[in-house]
Amino acid sequence: MIETSTNSRRDFLAKAGKVALLASLGIFGAGCEAVNRGLLDRGLVPVVLEDLKAAGLPKMDMLVHSENPFNGEFPPHLLNDNVTPTSRHFVRNNNGIPERAIKEDLSGWQLAVDGEVHKELALTMDELLQFPQVTMDVVLECAGNGRSLFVPEVDGTPWRRGAVACSEWTGVRLRDVLQAAGVKPTAVYTGNYGDDIPADGSEQFSRGIPIGKAMDERTLIALKMNGEVLPAAHGFPARLIVPGWIGSSMQKWLNRIWVKDKVHDSEKMSGYAYRIPAYQVEPGHKPPVEDMRIATSLRVKSLITRPDPHSGFSAGNTIEVRGHAWAGENRISKVQVSTDFGINWRETELILPSNRYAWYHWETDITLANRGYYEIWARAYDDIGNAQPFTQPWNPKGYLGNVIHRVPISITA
Numbered sequence: 114m115i116e117t118s119t120n121s122r123r124d125f126l127a128k129a130g131k132v133a134l135l136a137s138l139g140i141f142g143a144g145c146e147a148v149n150r151g152l153l154d155r156g157l158v159p160v161v162l163e164d165l166k167a168a169g170l171p172k173m174d175m176l177v178h179s180e181n182p183f184n185g186e187f188p189p190h191l192l193n194d195n196v197t198p199t200s201r202h203f204v205r206n207n208n209g210i211p212e213r214a215i216k217e218d219l220s221g222w223q224l225a226v227d228g229e230v231h232k233e234l235a236l237t238m239d240e241l242l243q244f245p246q247v248t249m250d251v252v253l254e255c256a257g258n259g260r261s262l263f264v265p266e267v268d269g270t271p272w273r274r275g276a277v278a279c280s281e282w283t284g285v286r287l288r289d290v291l292q293a294a295g296v297k298p299t300a301v302y303t304g305n306y307g308d309d310i311p312a313d314g315s316e317q318f319s320r321g322i323p324i325g326k327a328m329d330e331r332t333l334i335a336l337k338m339n340g341e342v343l344p345a346a347h348g349f350p351a352r353l354i355v356p357g358w359i360g361s362s363m364q365k366w367l368n369r370i371w372v373k374d375k376v377h378d379s380e381k382m383s384g385y386a387y388r389i390p391a392y393q394v395e396p397g398h399k400p401p402v403e404d405m406r407i408a409t410s411l412r413v414k415s416l417i418t419r420p421d422p423h424s425g426f427s428a429g430n431t432i433e434v435r436g437h438a439w440a441g442e443n444r445i446s447k448v449q450v451s452t453d454f455g456i457n458w459r460e461t462e463l464i465l466p467s468n469r470y471a472w473y474h475w476e477t478d479i480t481l482a483n484r485g486y487y488e489i490w491a492r493a494y495d496d497i498g499n500a501q502p503f504t505q506p507w508n509p510k511g512y513l514g515n516v517i518h519r520v521p522i523s524i525t526a
């Protein structure tokens with residue numbers, strides 16, 4: 114939807130003028146996806162694009178999958194930082210970014226807590242800030258990260274490997290807020306809601322988590338990202354951080370926690386959405402819906418952030434190989450690297466995460482004596498015997514992809 118919320122003719126003309134100006138500056142010129150898709154030809158004002166600019170999107174060097182809703186990621190070699198700067202954190206939106214977030218407008222904002230509680234709450238930001246503030250580095254990975262590597266192809270945003278990051282999040286424990294409301298023994302699950310309302314009247318993006326995970330001391334209502342008030346794209350003024358779990362459980366633009374006496378049954382918790390088969394299916398085979406299970410923990414996975422893909426090195430010179438690894442609710446036990454297509458493996462030095470649900474780092478220096486084409490392969494293992502697969506096991510929506518990462522390089526004489 115690209116219609117303006119204010120439809121007076123004066124506003125329309127003012128906005129149209131601004132767009133024309135931006136177009137003349139080349140900002141929305143040929144090559145812009147909105148132009149290619151014909152949005153600018155319909156005689157409507159592409160407010161969406163203005164909003165994106167106001168929200169600081171797209172970020173510099175971002176690989177943009179779509180503008181409305183906005184989805185973009187970074188290539189792995191730009192994700193080498195131990196703590197991902199906000200400027201390199203992927204963005205995954207199911208709908209538009211709420212106006213409140215773009216304007217950083219707190220007026221009238223409250224976080225409602227209702228349902229299976231003794232006392233319903235409606236907390237202002239000032240009230241939330243009265244709770245103890247907690248800071249942690251946490252891996253945030255979209256369940257669809259790596260979807261483009263599924264064969265046969267699956268529908269959905271074709272994420273490569275960059276829909277993952279590990280930033281520093283500060284906020285209050287969800288547990289503290291739930292305890293202030295008094296959780297009834299009948300509580301089973303939360304239903305979480307945000308300010309992003311789809312323009313086409315479809316059901317809003319809402320997911321939930323089991324009450325046990327909600328009461329975990331590391332599950333946060335984050336108010337800050339990397340020390341700053343949450344940016345519009347990442348959920349201003351509040352979002353959930355559910356460590357170890359898929360990104361879709363981390364509701365942005367949070368405004369309501371509905372404590373429920375049964376598993377949350379919104380559209381995004383049902384059918385094939387964010388659910389994976391109970392057993393491994395044949396590639397391309399969609400199992401009956403009753404065999405689908407809610408995706409929760411991330412899987413063991415690693416990312417190679419150095420060297421850049423397609424780098425050239427001289428024979429005998431040192432090549433610094435670096436990366437991160439994470440395993441959802443489990444811990445990383447080791448990361449190995451191969452340069453001969455998986456025949457021989459070498460251990461890497463593992464650097465422990467800054468806290469429980471941050472990513473690990475690993476590094477090793479290699480030398481290759483002979484010229485030719487090589488691939489650096491990395492394989493992470495977790496502490497309960499899982500490791501990354503060599504080919505991607507398939508599921509209908511391309512979730513939880515964790516096939517080993519391969520980076521091509523060449524050795525010149």
Ligand SMILES: Nc1nc2c(c(=O)[nH]1)N[C@H]1C(S)=C(S)[C@@H](COP(=O)(O)O)O[C@H]1N2
Binds near residue numbers: 205207346
């Ligand atoms: N309200 C709301 N929360 C949301 C979403 C959304 O579309 N709306 N997307 C979810 C998904 S699928 C992911 S992967 C993460 C992405 O968070 P990020 O954009 O900060 O990287 O937010 C989650 N929270």
Ligand SMILES: [Mo]
Binds near residue numbers: 205255256257360361
């Ligand atoms: Mo996601």
